Each structure stands twice: as structure tokens, then as C-alpha cells.
Amino acid sequence: MEDLGFILATYIVTFGSVAAFAFAIVRRGRRLAAQLPAKDKPWT
Amino acid sequence: MATPDIETPATAAGTRAGTGTVFTRFIGLATIVGMVALGVFGLLLSPADVQQSDSVRILYIHVGTVWVAYVAFAFTALASAAYLWKRTTSLAWDRFAGASAEIGVLFMALTLLAGSLWGRLSWGKFWVWDARVTSTAFMFVTYVGYLAVRGLGGSHHQRARRSAVVALLAVLEIPLVHFSVKLWRGLHQDSSVADRTNVNLHGLMLFSLFISVIAFTLLYVWLMMHRQRVLAMQDAIDNTGLDYALQQRRDEGDL
Amino acid sequence: MFRVARLIAAKDLRVEMRSRVVTNQVLPFAAIVMVMFAFALNSDAVVSRVAPGLVWLATLFSLLILVQRSFAIENADGATDALRAAGVDPSGIFLGKAMALAVQLAVLELVLLVSAVVLYSTELRVGGLVLLLVTFVAATVGLALVGTLYGGLAGGVRGRETLLPLLLLPVVAPVLIGATRATESALGTGGATVADGWPWVGLLAVFVALFSVGGTLAFGPLIEE
Numbered sequence: 391m392e393d394l395g396f397i398l399a400t401y402i403v404t405f406g407s408v409a410a411f412a413f414a415i416v417r418r419g420r421r422l423a424a425q426l427p428a429k430d431k432p433w434t
Numbered sequence: 435m436a437t438p439d440i441e442t443p444a445t446a447a448g449t450r451a452g453t454g455t456v457f458t459r460f461i462g463l464a465t466i467v468g469m470v471a472l473g474v475f476g477l478l479l480s481p482a483d484v485q486q487s488d489s490v491r492i493l494y495i496h497v498g499t500v501w502v503a504y505v506a507f508a509f510t511a512l513a514s515a516a517y518l519w520k521r522t523t524s525l526a527w528d529r530f531a532g533a534s535a536e537i538g539v540l541f542m543a544l545t546l547l548a549g550s551l552w553g554r555l556s557w558g559k560f561w562v563w564d565a566r567v568t569s570t571a572f573m574f575v576t577y578v579g580y581l582a583v584r585g586l587g588g589s590h591h592q593r594a595r596r597s598a599v600v601a602l603l604a605v606l607e608i609p610l611v612h613f614s615v616k617l618w619r620g621l622h623q624d625s626s627v628a629d630r631t632n633v634n635l636h637g638l639m640l641f642s643l644f645i646s647v648i649a650f651t652l653l654y655v656w657l658m659m660h661r662q663r664v665l666a667m668q669d670a671i672d673n674t675g676l677d678y679a680l681q682q683r684r685d686e687g688d689l
Numbered sequence: 690m691f692r693v694a695r696l697i698a699a700k701d702l703r704v705e706m707r708s709r710v711v712t713n714q715v716l717p718f719a720a721i722v723m724v725m726f727a728f729a730l731n732s733d734a735v736v737s738r739v740a741p742g743l744v745w746l747a748t749l750f751s752l753l754i755l756v757q758r759s760f761a762i763e764n765a766d767g768a769t770d771a772l773r774a775a776g777v778d779p780s781g782i783f784l785g786k787a788m789a790l791a792v793q794l795a796v797l798e799l800v801l802l803v804s805a806v807v808l809y810s811t812e813l814r815v816g817g818l819v820l821l822l823v824t825f826v827a828a829t830v831g832l833a834l835v836g837t838l839y840g841g842l843a844g845g846v847r848g849r850e851t852l853l854p855l856l857l858l859p860v861v862a863p864v865l866i867g868a869t870r871a872t873e874s875a876l877g878t879g880g881a882t883v884a885d886g887w888p889w890v891g892l893l894a895v896f897v898a899l900f901s902v903g904g905t906l907a908f909g910p911l912i913e914e
Contacts, residue, residue, distance in 0.1 A: 419453035
């Protein structure tokens with residue numbers, strides 16, 4: 391495959407940063423949820 | 435001393451603490467399947483393009499991310515308008531706008547990155563002063579500014595009103611920038627990206643693009659649900675968290 | 690609304706007449722920027738080719754300082770809060786501050802244009818004077834409007850000094866493009882003809898029209914807290 395470096399860089403950076411962002415949100419969500427009563431979490 | 439109607443952290447944790455629900459887990463799973471499929475089809479199964487050879491594989495990412503970024507910014511504008519429509523409108527609109535803009539900024543950054551890598555392979559340049567490319571970059575900077583405005587502080591409604599106005603001004607700004615860059619380039623030289631992006635799409639390539647858009651849309655939905663809930667909890671902690679923290683300290687004192 | 694605007698504008702200009710902050714600090718800054726451009730570009734030919742762009746770039750940098758100054762005098766004694774408490778029409782405040790800013794900008798641009806003539810051997814031509822004048826008026830009004838709008842947003846908030854350029858510069862990009870091209874046409878830089886310049890004035894006019902309406906509507910919600 392030509393230009394493998396550029397192509398792989400695109401895929402890795404995209405999936406990597408999306409995963410990092412998703413992980414950060416979920417972790418922050420867990421931490422905040424522990425501090426709040428259920429009435430502030432209507433989705434539970 | 436503990437009041438019975440306030441749940442303790444222990445029971446809250448018992449109901450699987452966090453921002454996930456059955457629905458988000460389903461969407462999340464579908465997103466992961468979609469992303470794996472995108473990787474398989476985009477990198478392995480789809481053929482190289484006749485003109486662009488393998489660099490076309492970058493577009494399978496690029497198209498999905500730019501789609502999500504545009505959708506996200508459009509929703510930010512709509513939600514901001516919804517917040518401003520009547521003063522009584524709920525902060526939920528504001529949080530929707532904020533969550534959407536944040537995701538949009540992330541995906542716009544990825545779009546610009548993938549786009550410039552693709553441009554280097556296709557045009558030999560990381561950057562071309564095309565109207566679409568340039569106004570996309572301006573959009574990115576504008577929404578970075580929008581997020582900064584959200585972080586200025588003040589009450590929740592202050593934040594909401596301020597940022598909603600900025601979001602609507604961005605709707606005024608972006609087409610104007612696009613138009614003026616187009617005029618600027620038009621009088622300078624005739625090169626247009628459109629002429630050189632003439633990709634002959636067929637079969638598996640079109641299917642890969644299709645997967646890309648589906649997978650990234652699912653990802654957007656998943657991220658939006660979680661991000662909004664986190665924002666809602668942050669607002670709730672700003673409002674009542676102090677009381678609750680005090681309550682906890684008092685409970686500890688009782689032990 | 691326009692009576693309020695006139696009063697506010699007169700007040701801002703009176704503050705400047707007595708404090709001389711813009712005259713003694715911003716104008717010299719703009720002049721030194723013009724000298725710095727010549728150092729950076731290091732070629733007489735290049736400098737005279739890009740002189741119109743440099744004039745407008747220096748204007749934008751100075752605009753950032755002018756806007757900060759314009760709202761610093763409002764926030765110093767909580768003056769904006771007092772105006773709001775007195776029930777003054779926010780649209781009037783917006784237009785008034787924009788008018789005062791436009792006057793200061795016009796003086797600044799005149800200084801920059803003269804310094805371009807002196808430093809970059811820019812030559813004015815008679816046939817382009819009308820275009821030049823119209824361009825300067827339209828660009829000045831446009832810059833004053835958006836400057837006031839985003840200045841009001843960032844005013845009175847911590848961190849505004851760093852936030853203002855980020856918000857303001859992308860928005861005024863069309864003015865930089867339009868005003869630079871129109872000025873090139875008016876001066877004949879790079880062989881541009883006067884007729885080439887009028888479409889750019891049209892762009893500036895669209896900008897002014899959009900942001901005078903948008904700004905008048907948006908300024909109230911922005912400053913009311």
C-alpha cells in the first residue's frame with residue numbers, strides 16, 4: 391500500500407483521540423454521578 | 435442526621451453509577467461494530483482509487499468526521515436559537531448546544547488533520563487556499579472561541595445567553611467568510627479543489643463511505659448523550675452539590 | 690435610541706479628549722507596527738506591493754486595543770451596570786459606543802495611511818480617491834460595529850484580554866480581505882484598476898448591513914446579566 395504512514399496516522403489519530411475523549415467523558419460522568427442523588431440523574 | 439430522601443453514594447453506585455443506560459450501551463456497541471467495519475472496509479477490502487491510489491482511504495475518515503462536525507455545529511446553532519426563543523427556555527438547550535459544539539470542535543480538528551494529510555498526498559500541499567477549506571478552518575477557530583465563551587463563568591443563565599448569542603453570530607460570520615474567501619480566490623487564480631477531487635466512486639468505495647457516515651453518526655449520538663448528562667450533573671453540582679457535600683461531611687461526623 | 694447613541698458617543702470621545710490614552714498610546718503603537726512590517730519584509734518592492742494589506746493589518750491590531758480601552762472605561766466604575774440600571778436602551782449604547790470607536794478608528798487609519806505614504810512610498814492617485822474614501826468609511830463602520838459587539842461580550846469578564854482577539858479576528862477577516870483589495874484598486878497597487886475595487890466595497894457594505902442589524906439585536910442580551 392502506498393503512503394501507508396499518512397493513512398495509518400489518520401486512522402490511528404482519529405480513533406485514538408475519539409476513544410480518549412469518550413473515555414474522559416465516561417470517567418467524569420462516573421465521578422460526578424457518585425456525588426449526586428438520583429433525582430439529579432433522570433436517566434437512571 | 436441523614437435525611438431519608440437523599441440517596442447515599444453507596445446506593446447510587448448500586449444502580450451502576452455513571453451516564454450510561456441500556457440505550458447508550460446499545461448505541462455504543464453499534465458504534466464499535468461500525469468503527470471496526472470502517473477499518474476493515476476502509477483499509478483492507480475497498481480497492482485503491484484509479485487516480486488517487488491508496489490516499490483515498492483517508493477520505494473514509496475525512497468524510498465521516500466532517501459530516502459529524504457540520505451536523506454538530508448546526509445543532510449548536512439550532513439549540514442556541516431554541517434557548518433564546520423564550521426567556522423561560524430550559525438550560526437543557528444550552529447544554530445540548532455546548533455538548534454539540536465540543537464534539538464538533540474535536541471532529542473539526544480531526545477533519546482538518548485528515549484533510550491536510552490527504553491534501554499533501556493528492557495535491558502535494560498540506561493546505562490550499564480554497565474557500566471551503568479556509569472557511570472550515572475559520573469555523574474551527576470560531577467554535578474554539580465559543581467554547582472559551584462558555585468557560586467565562588457567571589451564572590448558568592448568563593453562560594447560556596452569552597454563548598447562545600455567540601453561536602448565532604457564528605451563523606452570520608461563517609457564510610460571510612466563505613463568500614469573501616471565494617471572491618478573494620476567484621479574482622486571484624482559477625484553481626478549484628472541486629476539479630481535482632474528481633473521485634470515481636463505485637461499489638466498495640461508496641459502501642465504505644456509507645459505513646463511515648453511519649458509524650460516525652452513531653458515535654455522535656453516543657457522545658452527545660453522555661456529554662449532556664455530564665454537563666447536567668456539573669450544573670446540578672454547582673446548584674446543590676455544596677449542600678450535598680456538607681450533608682456527607684456531617685454524616686461522616688456521625689460515625 | 691439615536692439620542693442615547695449620540696450622548697454615549699459624545700461621552701466616550703470626551704473621555705478620550707481628556708485622557709488622551711488613544712492619542713498617546715495607540716497611535717504610536719500603530720506607527721511602530723508599520724515600521725516593524727518594513728523590517729520583517731526587508732524589501733522596498735515587497736513593502737510597496739503589500740502596503741494596503743499592512744495598513745489594514747495594523748488597523749486590526751490597533752482595533753483590538755481600542756476595543757479593550759473602550760470597554761475598560763465602562764467597567765472601571767461599573768458604568769455599564771449604572772446605565773442598565775437607569776433603563777438605557779442597549780441598542781443605543783451599542784450604536785453610541787460604535788460611533789465613538791469609528792471616530793477613533795478613522796483618525797488611526799488616517800495616521801496609518803500617511804505613514805504608508807511616508808514609509809512605503811505609497812502613492813495616492815486622484816482617480817481612486819472616491820473609492821479610497823468609500824472603502825475607508827465602510828471598513829471603519831464595519832470594524833467599529835463588530836469591535837463593539839464582541840467588546841461588549843468580553844467586557845467585564847475575567848480573561849477578556851486574551852479572549853477578545855480569538856473572537857474578533859475571525860469575524861473581521863472579510864473586512865481585511867475586502868478593504869485590502871479595494872484599497873489596492875484605489876491606489877493602483879500591482880496594476881489594479883479602480884473598477885476592480887467596487888465589488889469589494891459591496892462586500893464591505895454587506896458586512897456593515899449584517900452586523901449593524903445583528904449587533905443591535907445581540908448587544909442587549911450580551912451585556913445584560
